[in-house]
Amino acid sequence: MISQWQLRAAFAARLSEMYGREVPAYTTLVEVSREVNEDVLRAQGADAERLGSIGRVTAERHGAIRVGTPAELSQVARVFGALGMHPVGFYDLREAAASSVPVVSTAFRPVDGEELARNPFRVFTSMLTPADPRFFDDELRGRLETFLAARELFPPELLALADRAEAERELPDEDAERFLQLAVAVFELSTEPIDKAWYETLERISAVAADIGGVRSTHINHLTPRVLDIDELYRRMTERGIEMIDTIQGPPRWKGPDILLRQTSFRAMAEPRALRDADGSVVSGALRVRFGEVEARGIAVTREGRALYDHLLTLVDQQAAQHPTAERPELAGAVWAEHVPGTERELAAQRLAYFTYHIAPDRPRDGSRPPAALGDLLDQGWIRAEPIVYEDFLPRSAAGIFQSNLSGEGSRDNDQEGTAYDAAWLSGAIDRQVLDPFALYEQQQNLSLDEVAGELGLQTPLR
Ligand code: OOG
Ligand code: NI
Helix, strand or coil: CEEHHHHHHHHHHHHHHHHHHHCHHHHHHHHHHHHHHHHHHHHHHHHHHCCCCHHHHHHCEEEEEEECCHHHHHHHHHHHHHCCCEEEEEEEHHHHCCCCCCEEEEEEECCCHHHHHHCCCEEEEEEECCCCCCCCCHHHHHHHHHHHHCCCCCCHHHHHHHHHHHHHCEECHHHHHHHHHHHHHHCCCCCCCEEHHHHHHHHHHCHHHHHHHCCCCCCCCEEEEECCCHHHHHHHHHHCCCCECCCCECCCCCCCCCECEEEEEEEEEEEEEEEECCCCCEEEEEEEEEEEEEEEECECECHHHHHHHHHHHHHHHHHHHHCCCCCHHHHHHHHHHHHCCCCHHHHHHCCCECEEEEECCCCCCCCCCCCCCHHHHHHCCCEEEEECECCCCCHHHHHHHHHHCCCCCCCCCCCCCCCCCCHHHHHHHHCCCCECHHHHHHHHHHHHHHHHHHHHCCCCCCC
16 A cells, blocks of 8 residues: 555655656756755754755655646645645735736645655645736637636546545555556646647736646646755856856845745746647747746744745835845845844744744753743753744745746736635635645644643643
8 A cells, every 4th residue: 555645755756757857957956956955964964954854855845837727726636635735825926926927826735744754745836817807808718718628637537546545545556556657647748739829829918828728738837856055056056057047035045044935946948849830730849938946945934923024025125126236135134134033042932933842851850840931941941942844835936936937028907906816715616725824833833832831730831
C-alpha cells in the first residue's frame, strides 16, 4: 500500500523530473539552490535548520498551475485531495496586480504538522475569471466559456483513482503507479497545435488568459525550490548568465529573523509550440509562459503581524515615490529596521508571529513554581519557542511574479464593476472548505500552549 504522503512525495518528485526535462534552466536552478543550501549549512550549522531540516528544505517544492473553470478547479481539488492536500487561503490577483491578471487563486497543501514535516509539497492554483467585465466583454466571455466547457483536462480514470485514494487514504501499489502516471501526464506541455487566432485574441486581453483559455490542455507553469539564502542564489544565477527578473519579492534582506516569504524568478523562456494558422496549416512558433521561481521561507505571522507587513509595503511604496532615485531594497531595509522587532523573542512577546512552545529540557529544578506569563516562562528558561514556518503565499508577490513574466500589459477596463469572489464563493464552487491559513497556524500554536500549561500545572491558560 502507498499512503497519501508517499503519493504526494512521489508526485512532486516525478513532476520535478518531468519539468526538468521540459525546462532545463529549472534543473540549473535546483542545482544552484542545493549548492547555496549546503554552503549556508556549512557556515551556520544548526541555525540553518531553524526553519526546517536540511532534508525537508532541499526536497521542498511548490508548483503553480492555472485552470479555466470552477468545474476544472473542483476536479484538480480531487487530485490534490488524493495527495492529502487541501485548499488554503484565497488570493485575488485581479486586485493585487496593476496590469491584466484575470484570475483568483488558492493553494493546495498539507495542513497538519506531521504531514508537512513528511513532505510539504504545495501547489498555487489559479482559476480564470471570464465573468469579470473589466477583462472580457459578453461576446468574448461567451466564446471563452464555450471553449473551456468543451475540453477535458482530467481523464475519468484519474478522478476515480483520486477519489479512492482520498477516501481510503492510500492506494495499492499498482493503482498508485497508474494514478501517478495519469496525474503527471495531465501537467505535461501538450504538443497539440494551438489555434493561433484564438490564442492571440485572448493574449490582447491578458497573456495569462491566453495561457489558460487559449489551449485545450493545462500544464505546470513552474516548480519552485526552496533556498536558505535567496540573495546569494540571485547572484549565482546571474553569474551563470541566466536572466532574472528585476527584484526579489516580499520582505527585504534585513538583520532580523526571516519572516513570511521572499521569492524571485528567472524570465519566462521561449518554448517551441505548434500553432495552427487560419488556413489550417501548422507552423512552429514560440511562446513565453513558463519560468523558474525560487523562494526563501520565513516565520508565519499572526493577523497583527500581517497587518504590519501590509502597512510597511505601503510605507515603502510612499518612500519610493518620494525618492525616485533611491534603491527600493535599501529603503525597505531601513523601514523594516525601524518598525519590525529584530528578534524571535520580541516577535513572540508582541504576538506578531507564530511559534510552538515546548518545555525546556534544562528548566529550573530547584522546586520553584513556574511564573504564569508566557514572557516570564521564556525569560526564566522554563519553555522554548520554535518558529512555525510560513506555508502559504503573498498576493502582491504572486501578482509581481505573474506580471514580471508577462509579455505585454494586456488590457483592463477599470470603469466596469468587477465580479466579486471570495473564499466562501470558492468553497461553494469546489464543494470543499477553503481553509483560513491564520486559523491553521493559530491552532498549532494553541495546541502547544495548552500542552505546556498542562505539563507545568499552570492554573490559567497561556493562549
Ligand atoms: C502563479 C504566480 C504566483 C507564487 O509563488 O506566488 C506564484 C502563476 O504564475 O501561475 O507562483
Ligand atoms: Ni510560485
